[in-house]
Amino acid sequence: MNRTLQAFIRKELVQTLRDVRMRALLFGAPIIQMTIFGLALSTEIKNIKLAAFSQAGDAMFERVTEGFYASGWFARVVYTPGADPFELIASGRADAVLIAPAGGLRRSAERGGGKMQLLVDASNATKARAVEAYAKNIISAAAVREYGARGEPALKFDVRVLYNPAMESSMFLVPGVMGMLVCLITIILTAMSLTREREMGTFETIVSAPLSNTEVLLGKTVPYILLGLVDAALVVTAGYLIFGVPVRGPLWQLALASLVFVVNTVSIGTFISTVSKNQQQAMLGGFMFLFPAILMSGVMYPVENMPKAVIAVAYLDPLMYFVRLLRNIMLKGGDTQVFWTNLGALALMAVFAAGFAYKRFRQTLN
């Protein structure tokens, strides 16, 4: 490897790793944030407020609802007769409402339907997911009780998810958080390190050496690409060890996606440094990019639910592609078409981001 690049890598690593705050940002923050996010999602949901609606004398439906309340997950909601089930959920007095079919559950089941309706408040997606899973178990257990081991004829239920049709699985959040952390750390580190050199004046010494612009730019960015990759590996490992989030797809996909993504973020960090006069501005600039990037990435809120104009902008968000790639690789085993499509988009953005950063960087040199 080029002697200058080696010198840069050694210097940047020593400077970054010697600084307690940088060490904390690199290694402490990812694990702490991962743990907080992970714990917040994996907590078992209890005390789900359930209201049951039926016509008088529907004994079978009564037994099914008793099953719900006996499970320990659901709490009974008492309502005045004639209340509107939707109103109960809208007002927050109920998280879910179970409605018996007209004419009674037994009659409906024996005619081949047996279909109850379950209204679920999915403004909290995690809770909604839990309600659906619990309901499925409780109702199939009820069917076995009523009709014997085969559970025939089946009791079914029809879920109507309110407020959040694209119910995100909780597992989805860990890869999202991973993408978010790698994004945050690489952008902030790159922007800060370049701006610090300019602010202190040490940059003058670097540019007075007989180096090409490319060598200077690579020297200041490659170390952070490496640190970004180390951080990505750290977060994947933490996700696996702490929460058992698997990596079902091939590791090379994960490494390649991370590399292409980090080239994007380091380029963005470089660009931010070219428009910042000091480290505070660089930090602020970093967050000005990060907040919208994270909000539009689908880490927390599904992109599909956003207004069309926002979706259009989200397609320019490298983090969105990276989060998709991570979810695809880690949870779904790395579907080839999804992988290459998103990686292609990300690589295209990397080329533009790196080219633009290089151009800006060269302008600020002269």
Add this chain to the structure above:
Amino acid sequence: MSASPVLEVKGLSIKFGDFTAVDNVSFSVNRGEIFGFLGANGAGKTTTIRMLCGLLVPTSGSAQVGGLGFEDGGLGIKKIVGYMSQKFTLYNDLTVGENLEFASGLRKLEPAYAEERRKELFSLIGFSRPLSTMVVSLPGGVKQELALAAAMLHDPEIIFLDEPTSGVAPASRARFWSLIRKITALGKTVIVTTHYMDEAEQCGRIALMRTGRLIALGSPEELKKSAFPGPMAELDFKGAEAAGFISGLEKASGLLELSPHGMRWHAAFEDRAAMDAALSGLPQGVCAALIKPSLEDVFIRLVEGTER
């Protein structure tokens, strides 16, 4: 000292948009010379030096630095010069050894060669602390000496020092200047900018700059002679009322320059006769002494005088 120029500058100018930072500057510097740039902030000293280090490409004019021009955008020049900028050139959060390693990496020096140079330079600057010393813990003077060593690792012919002693204690400044003399004794050429008049006195020749132009060039003695061909008197009023006499003196014929220096005044005249006539009415108790003009007087006359 051989008189072969290592640096030849002809009509050098640089513009940033509409602003002309350096305007038609010409001079040449000989091998082994200590060449000083004197001027106020914004006079164009740093910009001139940055061009001669290959960091900026001039808008017009030519410069031959060690026989090299700007045909390759300054890359060749960068190889043969050493440059110590006026800000931090060492990393406070790295050790002495790490700083030098990075400096030699920037110049792609062979590790064995860099190590040999480091030892030579350490004995030159008299540095004996361990390599593992953090730079932040070094005194300001030592830091600057070390920065000089870092700028000389690749054994440059010409060394540019931009205000190398600003913010350094007086004793350390003297040490640094004896170091500069040692370096030129080795046949290197040193080009230095400074704000300190006592440092400028130590230069072989001085280039005086004002608003991007070179307004005077010569040895300290030559500059004094050309600025003040006649005698200079120092008037000490010893606390007596001076305003009346001074306002009269300002109108005296043959007066070249009248400037306050603390409690005293310096008055320069075209010749002896003019001085005698002007000072004949000196009030009782006021001392007038014939003095040699200092570079500060030259600076005031040439740089600030023209702005009035």
